[in-house]
Amino acid sequence: MLKNYIKIAFRNIVKNKVHTFINVAGLSVGMAVAMLIGLWIWDELSFDKYHSSYNRVGQIMVTQTANSETQTFESTVTPLSGELRTKYAGDFKYTALAWWGAHILAVGDKKLSQSGMWAEADLPAILSLKMLKGNYTDFSDPSSFIISQSVATSLFGTANPINKMVKVDNKTNLKVVGVYEDLPHNTSFYETKFMLPFHNKNNWWGTQMGAWDNHGCRIYTLMTDKADFDKVSAKIKNITKPHFKINDETIQVFPMSKWHLYSDFKNSKSVGGRIEMVWLFGIIGVFVLLLACINFMNLSTARSEKRAKEVGIRKAIGSMRSQLINQFLSESVMFAFLALVVTLGIILITLPYFNQIADKEIALPFANIWFWIMALGFTAFTGIVAGSYPAFYLSSFNPVKVLKGTFRVGRFASMPRKVLVVVQFTVSIVLIIGTIIVFRQIQYAKSRPIGYSRAGLISVEMNTPEIYGHYEVMRRDLIQTGAVEDMAESNSTTTQIWSNNSGFTWEGQAPGYDPTFGTIGVTYDFGHTVGWKVSQGRDFSRSFPTDTGGLILNESAVKLSGIRNPVGKVLRWQGQPHVVIGVVKDMVMESPYNKPVATVFMMLPGWVNFITLRVKPTMSMQEALKKIEPVFKKYNPGSPFDFKFNDDLYAHKFSDEQRIGNLATIFAVLAIFISCLGLFGLASFVAEQRIKEIGVRKVLGASVANLWRLLSTEFVVLVTISLFIAIPAAYYYMSNWLLKYEYRSTITWWIFAASGLGALVITLLTVSYHAIKAAMANPVKNLRSE
Template identity: 55%
Template sequence: MFNNFLKIALRNLKRNKVYSFINIIGLAVGMAVAMLIGLWIYDELSFNKSFQNYDRLAIVMQNQTFNGKVGSQTAVPYLMADEIRKTYGSDFKYVSMSSWNGKHVLSFGEKKIAQSGNYFEPQITEMLSLKMLKGTRKALKETHSIILSESVAKALFDKADPMDKLLKIDNNFTVKVSGVYEDLPFNSDFQDLNFIAPWDLYINDNNWPEKTTDPWRSNAFQAFAQIADHADMDKVSVKIKDVKLKRVSKVNAAFKPEVFLHPMKKWHLYSEFKDGKNVGGRIQFVWLFGIIGSFVLLLACINFMNLATARSEKRAKEVGIRKAIGSMRSQLIGQFFSESVLVSVFALLLSLVLVQLTLPYFNQLSNKQISILWTSPLFWTSGISFSLFTGLIAGSYPALYLSSFQPVKVLKGTFQAGRFASAPRKVLVVLQFTVSITLIIGTIIVFQQIQFAKNRPSGYDRSGLINILMNTPDFKGHYNALRNDLLKTGAVAEMSQSSGPTTGISAINNGYEWDGKDPSIQGNLGTVAITHDFGKSIGWTFAAGRDFSRNFSTDSSGIILNEAAAKFMGFKDPIGKTVKADGKPYKVIGVIKDMVMESPYQPVFRTVYMLDYEWANFINLKINPKMSSSQALAKIESVFKKYNPSAPFDYWFVDDEYARKFGDEERIGKLAGVFTVLAIFISCLGLFGLASFVAEQRTKEIGIRKILGASIFNVWRLLSKDFVSLIIISLLISAPAAYLFMNNWLQKYEYRTEISWWIFLVSGMGAMAITLLTVSFQAIKAAVANPVKSIRTE
């Protein structure tokens, strides 16, 4: 019997090629979208799960209160790990201090590469359960040692054995390779941890213990922890709350530091904090794409069911004849279900092909390394189960409804489908376009928010501006000579140095005092050390006062404020005012217009700029606009090789770095845009099929109308008006829903766009135009048909 069902199902699919094609393609595209989104969500949810101690690892964070506002940060004092081990040792298995992951120059002989790495205490190898390919996890016991990732070891030593080889870090100190570990997974927060060097090497080299008079004041490092096997993460987090408060000075105790553990399982999806509380993070994107995937798949299923129910009425006589010659109702039900399931299975197979073909593009768009989980039982179980479920649901209407017809009525022609037979299909069309229009509105608002932030005045000129990290000591003491040589090439318009990149504030100091300061507020301001010519390099704009100048020796005790800092201090006329930084007096010589150095979605942070050639870590170069970038960079590189021969010429354009700040939003916008186009495509497929069915149903009516004088336009209007009314209803439902959802999404940005009325108008008109284009093909085809043939058609 099954073979018979299968043969008949295949014949029906072959006979109705257009409907079969629309059904299979529409459902396959919907399944493919759902599969891609499912793989993306799986990758997001499995972030960091490759680490064996995933459930017991955490980063040590702290909340501090500044002027009544609680801020959360991962930066902690360098004594944090020692204090936790000493006071709460029984609750922890390991605690490891860490520097910040950053690029360093690794050199072996003539080979020099810039790689991201970090300095950790030795326990980190056990905490991250590193898979050692050479050496052991105890490889960091010696101070002058280093362990490399497999890819870095290959890049430095090719096929040679790297063990015990000597190499240099930043041309500063020599270390011995004591281990090689397998590259860490791309979907982890340590994906770019390409080497690990000992923490003691970093601390001793920087003389940190000797440099600080108050070791608990400065928050310049990270601390990672693994709780004991018997411990509970939440309870331990509460227990260590006052570990810093008990040791800070009275002045710093005013910031009410509260230490807590942020579990690794929350790093990726729950990384955002507000007023000291976790408020989510990327988990909102997981929910967003989960909803989009569900809706796109729903659209495909609606298409499937719509066309299945529409075509079912054409098969009423078939059911009558089958019943008349003895077919049982259960056999008819089995036949209709088998046809639906067969279409669903074909769609599943096609969707797998589509996913495999589009994965490279999808990975590039989403910044992922996703692959189909061919070996996962859950993947196959989910796919096959869904395929069967969809087939059964779609086939339920024709199977249960048509199989109940009385053969006598059907064969006599007295069977009527009923005036409300098309109502379910209309409801489904409205639902389809409600989803599609909502997606269109949402995608436009996402792109509008990105563009709104991009168009925000940055306060400086990013064009042709590059940053270079001074990651070797070779630069020290050569500032003027390097600057002069660069200017002589004609490739550089200006050069300066600073303590941080142009797109970030590397230090916040809370030791500022000034006349008229409210004793109840803390003077925490961003602090950027710069050299002369910094303003000329980046093209900042003055609101008052002047720039630093070599003509004024007193500028070494001068500072420049941004507008946000001047406002925070309450200065109406800041020029000449005295501001103390840790007790040292400085004179305000200028106020610049606010520069967007951090998030373009947040207010500009109050910042102080001061002259300090020793603190500078970054070089800022303004390329001569009259010279091509490639030509200029070649000349700049030759100068850098002269002064920094131990490192590769590693630079980045500030424009590109600034653009990365929009990365997440742009990826979400592009993915949402792609899925919206596919949702519209699926909806239009269904609309095309329904329009074809309606035109076929009304063939005789159209023929008679034409004979009576109806024009092509009259016929087109007749067939289109019902669909247009359905789109209008969809717009009325989708507009308020989209507004509420997107308005809530925008609230997470302090600097945000307004939702304009034209977005709804454009979305509605776009949906209407797409609908009319889709329906018009079938409508005009029916309108131009020979009316004589139409009337004679059976």
Template identity: 50%
Template sequence: MLTNYFKIAWRNLQKNRVYSMINIGGLAVGMGVTILIALWVIDELGYDRYHQNYDRIAQVMQHQTYNGNVGTQESNPAAMGEEIRNVYGADFRYVLQASWNHEHTVTFGDKMFLQEGSFFEPQVAEMLTLKMIHGSRNGLQEMNSILISAAVAKTYFGDDDPMGKMLRIDDAVDVKVTGVYEDLPFNSSFRDMKIIMPWSLYLSQNKWVEQMENPWGSNFTRTFAMIGDHAEMESLSKKIKDVKLNKVSQEEHRYNPQVFLHPMSKWRLYSEFKNGVNIGGRITNIWLFGTIGVFVLILACINFMNLSTARSEKRAKEVGIRKAIGSLRKQLVAQFFSESILIAVLAFVLSILLVYLVLPSFNVVADKRIDIPFVDFTFWATGVGFAIFTGVLAGIYPALYLSSFNPVKTLKGTFRVGRYAAIPRKALVVLQFSISTTLIIGTIVVYKQITFAQNRPIGYNKDGLIRASVTDDLHKHFDAIREELMSAGAIVAMAESGSPTTQVWNTNGGFDWEGKDPNQAVDFPNNAVSHDYGNVIGWKLKEGRDFSRDFASDTATFILNESAVKFIGLKDPVGKIIRWENQPYTVIGVIEDILVQSPYAPVRPAMWHLNTDAQNVFLMKLNPQTNVKSALSKIESVFKRESPGRPFSPSFVDEDYAQKFGDEKRLGTLSSFFAVLAIFISCLGLFALASFVAEQRTKEIGIRKVLGASVPNLWRMLSQDFVVLVIISCLIAVPIAYYLAVGWLSSYEYKTDLSWWIFTAAVTGAIAITLFTVSYQAIKASLMNPVKSLRTE
């Protein structure tokens, strides 16, 4: 019986090839989108699960109150790890101190490359359950040792055994390879950690850490922990809350540091904090795209339902004959379900092919490394189940509807579907275009928000601005290098800075000024810069002057941004004194606000001070009259000559700034991609439905033409019903989209407004797309020879 059902289903597909292709194609696209989104969601939810201790690893973070707000940060004092071990060690298996992940020059013979890595306490390999290819997880016990990834081992040693080989780090220290670990997957928070060196080596290279007068006074390291087998994350987090508060001075109690554990399971999806409260993060995108995937699949199923019920008259006699010869209704239902399941299975096979072809481009847009798990039985079992479920979902209404026909009326030829039979189809069309129009509006809002932030004044000129890392050799010859490059026409200005122009690497407290509330805790970005920094980046002075070589006292001065002046409450700020760690600094200038951090948030109060010591970043303004490639080549030759132990690896500041929009751009691109597919699926169904309506009204059109109806009149008659349905869908979609857009924009402090043209453009676009889709069939039907139309039975 089941075999017979599928044979009949296959014959029906062959008999109606056009409608079958539309059904299968529409379902395949809908299922393909759903599979893509499912793979993306699985990858997101699987973040960091490579590490076997995933559910017991946490990062030690802290909330601090400053500038009137509670801020959350990952950085800790270097003493944090040891203190937690000493006081709460029984509750933890590991508490490890670590540096930030940075690029390091790694040299072996004539091979010299930049590799990202961290300094970690020795138990890191055990905590992260690194899979060792060579050596063991105990490889960091000696100070001059190093663990490297498989990719790094391949780069330097090829197929040779790397164990025991010596590498030179930052042209300063030699380390021995004591282990090689499997490359970490792309969906690991530690994926960029290509080399791991001992924490003791970091301390030996940075003597100032152990020589600090107040080891709790500076936050510059990271702390990771693995809780004990019988410990509970939330209660343990509350237990260690005051570990820092109990160690800092009474004056620093104003910052009210509250230490807590942020579980690895939340690093990816729940990474955003506001006023000390976790407000989510990427989990919003999971819900967003998951919902889009469900809706796109529903759109494809609606096409199937519409076409199946629209063609009901074609199959009325078939149903009548089957019932007359004894078929039960449940058998007819099974027959129609078998057809829909067959279509769904064929669509699933086609969808896998589509996903396979699209996945490389999707990975680029989504910044992923997703593969289809062809050898995974669970994937195929889920996929087949998904196809059957889709077939049942798409076929449930047609099966129940078609199997309900009265056999007597269908065989007499008196059966008519009735004037209300089209209402469900119209309702489904309205639902389709409501979803599609909502997606269109959402996509426009995302891009408008991105454009709004991109057009925000940034307070400096990033064009032609590049940055590179400072080394001691380069700093020692700074003036000579600057003069040589300027004489060669490669640059027009050069300076050093403690932080890149697009990031904050250092903040400070300990500031005081006349009229300041003694209980107020403050924390300002405080960037150390060299002379000419303002000239290099092109900041805009509002009051006072820039740092100058003509004034030796400028090493005890500040330049403030407008937000700092407003926050401090200074009137006529130039010449005022601000004390930093009890040392007086004179304000010599005020600049327009510079956008350093998030383009979606207010500019933080910030200050700059002059420091002639070596800093972290070189900033250079390329000569606009010189070819960029030629200028970079000249800079590289000079840098390599002066500092041969480090590769020249510059970054363009405009590219650094563009990265701030990465997440929103990915969201916008993916949203537009899914919106286009949703519109395509809706139009595919609309096209087939218009074709069927035109076919049903063939004789009517012929009679109207004989009576003098023009082609435009017939086109308007056949199109207006669909346009009305789309207008209704737009009236439903606009308030829904408005509500969702307001909710999404509420997460941004600096945000665009919801202009009326967004909704007008979406509605106009939906109507235009409808007319374009329907017009082909409408005009085709209108141009038919009426004599031929009237002869058609």
């Protein structure tokens, strides 16, 4: 019986080539989108599961209430690790401090700039690193460190690196005691290419083991088997309060299983994060696949009259309805398996581009038996879903009416098809509107005034001891190259604020009011280099020796402090008086979607980590870099010239939204493509079904334009109905999406008008081919049998 089903299904597939092409194309595109999204979701859900102790690893999170705002963040104080280790040994098997950063590794003439971390000895055990050579038990020695396999290959080639010496940042000689397997892309520690001993004398944070007021490190933990995250968090909640009383602070242990997908906090509670994107793309994947299944249903039922006699004859000779249902389901499953072959080809071609857009390293796991089980099961399920309605519909025909020639599908038979077309275009229009709003929000934030000029700015991290102490002569040499307009040093780039402090006092300050300010140490020429805009007072100047104790506030800091006419006022910090010499326009240094951070700029030449320089606009960047690099080689010979464009650093802040927009665009285009395939097939069927009517009308004087309008009106009405459903749905969802941004665009009427007009134009272009072809056909030929 099954062999017979397959044979008949194969004959129908071969006989109706256009119908087959449309169905296979629609199903394969829909299945490809669903499979790509499925692979992406699997990658997201398996994030960090590389670590065998995944369910017991945690991170200490700090919640502070300052400036009437509650924030939860990762940076905590260094003494906390030891206190957790000693006082709560029954709950924590291991605790480890860590501090991230880029470092220079050198072996002879080989120099490598990579990202790694200073880490306490238990961190490799917490992360269950897979050691390929050596072990991490020797990592407790402050003169040793462990490296990844890729770093070992870059530095030592095929030679055994164990017990070999490596110079770090041109000042610290460390011995390699272990090589671990490179961490996969879907882990939080992917960029950790080596681990340095936290308690080495050259790690500044290692000297801060008693500093309860300095938040800068992270603490990772491995819980004991019986420990419960919530109960332990409640137990240690107030552990820092006896030591740190400036702000209201609480502590919690945040499980690794939530790091990636549930990283957004509100009032110290995890309230979501990337899991919303997982749900969003999961829903999109289901709907795009549903669109493809709808195409199959529509085209199959539209051809019902052609297969009615087949159903009548088979019923007349004894076929049961269940056998007919199995026959039609067999056909749809065969279509699905044909589409699977095309789907795998589409995925193989598009996966590299998909990975680039999604920032992933996903590969098709052909060697995994579970992949094939899931792929085949998914395909069979798709075929059954796509073929279920046509199977039940076609098998219900009355054989007597069919064989007498009196069978008609009825005036309401097309209603389900119309409903399905409305569903298709509703989904497509929602995706179009959502894509436009996402890109408008990105563009709105990108065009926001940022308070300085990014063009031509370059940042270089000061990563070796040689580069310090040469500010004046290095600045002079760079300017003399003719490529640099100005240069300055600071403790963060223009796109980050790495230090936040409270404890500022001033005359007229309200009792108990202790706001937190972003604190940036700069040199004299910072303002001129970055091009900030002074709104009150003046910039730092060498003409005023007292500026070494001066402050410049941004406008948000003035507003937060409540100081009127701040220029000339004195702020005290850490017991030292500082005079406010100027106020500058707010610079967008953190998220471009949030309000600017209240920031204090201080003359602190000894508290700098970055060099910022501005290239002259009259010189090409390539030529300028050739002149700049030798100066850095002169003052920093132990490090490669590693620089970043501030434009790129700022653009990176839009990466998540840009990724959402790009993926949404692709899915919207594919949804429209699938919907148009269905319309194309239905238009062909409708034109064929009404060919005699068109002939009669043409004989009676109807023009081509009249006939085109007649055949197109039905589809335009369906798309119009879709618009009335899609517009409120899109408005509701996208309004809620925009609410998570403090700095956000508005949803204007033209977005819906443009989306609706675009959908109507696409519909008309799709159906016009068959409509015009039918309208221009010779009526004599079509009416010959009448």
